[in-house]
Amino acid sequence: MQSVLNEIDSLKDKIIEIRRHIHMYPDLSHEEKPTRDYVKNILEKEGIKCKTFKNHYGMVCDIVVDENKPFLAFRADMDALPIQEENDVEYKSRKKGIMHACGHDAHTAILTGLLIALNRHKDKLAVNIRGIFQHSEEDTEGGSEDLIKDGALENVVAIFGLHMYPYLNIGEIGYKFGEMMASADTFEIEIFGKSSHGARPHEGVDALLTGALVINSINHIISRRIDPLHPAVITMGTVEGGKAPNVICDHVKMTGTVRTLNDKVRKRIKEMMEDAMKGICHTMGAEYKFHYFFGNPELVNDDEMLKLVIKSAKEVGAKPVDLKLPVMGGEDFANYLKLVKGAFFRLGSCNRKKEIGCIAQHNPKFDIDENSLVIGAKVMANLVKEFKNEG
Numbered sequence: 001m002q003s004v005l006n007e008i009d010s011l012k013d014k015i016i017e018i019r020r021h022i023h024m025y026p027d028l029s030h031e032e033k034p035t036r037d038y039v040k041n042i043l044e045k046e047g048i049k050c051k052t053f054k055n056h057y058g059m060v061c062d063i064v065v066d067e068n069k070p071f072l073a074f075r076a077d078m079d080a081l082p083i084q085e086e087n088d089v090e091y092k093s094r095k096k097g098i099m100h101a102c103g104h105d106a107h108t109a110i111l112t113g114l115l116i117a118l119n120r121h122k123d124k125l126a127v128n129i130r131g132i133f134q135h136s137e138e139d140t141e142g143g144s145e146d147l148i149k150d151g152a153l154e155n156v157v158a159i160f161g162l163h164m165y166p167y168l169n170i171g172e173i174g175y176k177f178g179e180m181m182a183s184a185d186t187f188e189i190e191i192f193g194k195s196s197h198g199a200r201p202h203e204g205v206d207a208l209l210t211g212a213l214v215i216n217s218i219n220h221i222i223s224r225r226i227d228p229l230h231p232a233v234i235t236m237g238t239v240e241g242g243k244a245p246n247v248i249c250d251h252v253k254m255t256g257t258v259r260t261l262n263d264k265v266r267k268r269i270k271e272m273m274e275d276a277m278k279g280i281c282h283t284m285g286a287e288y289k290f291h292y293f294f295g296n297p298e299l300v301n302d303d304e305m306l307k308l309v310i311k312s313a314k315e316v317g318a319k320p321v322d323l324k325l326p327v328m329g330g331e332d333f334a335n336y337l338k339l340v341k342g343a344f345f346r347l348g349s350c351n352r353k354k355e356i357g358c359i360a361q362h363n364p365k366f367d368i369d370e371n372s373l374v375i376g377a378k379v380m381a382n383l384v385k386e387f388k389n390e391g
Contacts, residue, residue: 005382030057058152170349356368
């Protein structure tokens with residue numbers, strides 16, 4: 001695979017160019033058609049066949065060396081965030097209020113460069129390669145489920161993905177055995193009361209007060225009803241209600257998110273939340289509606305596939321770093337790992353000497369050291385060789 005690694009080195013400027021173009025012209029979730037078409041045009045000029053879909057803007061691109069062999073898949077996400085960029089760089093976002101503040105532009109550029117390099121040396125491949133360019137990772141209804149329904153994992157025996165990480169230095173890759181990231185669910189609560197004059201509260205049913213009691217009770221679920229050895233988070237993100245300062249509120253709407261690392265805890269939290277609001281609303285004379293949306297599951301890496309990532313990183317000169325602890329953020333790559341073996345790892349983007357790439361994701365000043373792009377592509381390219389040995 002040395003020829004592929006050398007090819008990636010020669011493609012460095014091209015990969016950076018791709019990343020900068022995508023960064024300058026970011027697309028929000030469910031609006032990724034320009035990004036998808038830009039990548040599709042590049043890959044098809046290289047002779048790589050890509051499949052698009054009518055119901056979403058995801059894309060699957062295959063390198064077939066033998067129709068009787070399985071596919072090794074790599075995934076990149078393409079969507080940006082509704083954030084106004086504050087970086088003063090030549091490749092600053094040209095779209096007002098939209099920015100690649102999570103590194104998806106880098107992920108897409110890395111996978112594009114990887115596919116080009118592998119295709120130029122496909123005679124060296126012992127397995128078919130599939131590039132999955134995913135839409136809508138940032139949306140609560142992640143795009144991985146759309147692609148899975150449309151056959152993105154057909155004949156796939158393993159899948160790998162990476163994510164830029166400002167908490168690691170350039171040249172480092174972060175790994176975590178087992179549970180790496182939390183499940184990510186959302187909920188919506190509506191409280192229905194009865195309006196009355198603010199000076200005559202006994203004639204109404206205060207939905208705002210009832211909602212406050214519900215929030216207080218829900219927040220005690222984590223501290224008093226969940227085993228502290230099983231991390232979980234409940235966050236109330238929005239509260240809307242009330243029409244005037246002298247009117248008892250008759251309707252409150254609240255939304256939030258739940259994160260867990262244990263599926264049993266995840267299901268119990270939903271039940272506990274409803275128990276809490278049911279009791280409080282009954283006591284206060286109010287009614288409620290509760291909608292709970294199960295999102296991405298916990299991201300759990302396959303041990304053997306992660307060992308291949310570590311070995312691959314070492315062989316291309318990257319430094320593997322054991323992250324030791326999971327994070328409570330969610331990632332819909334988890335849906336792929338529920339169906340096929342694979343691994344997800346972090347790619348260090350921070351260069352403290354240059355003071356670039358060290359600011360957290362989802363920040364208007366997020367950026368990366370672009371030297372990380374080649375490192376990521378090389379780790380993934382070497383996985384093709386390692387997986388061959390594994391097989």
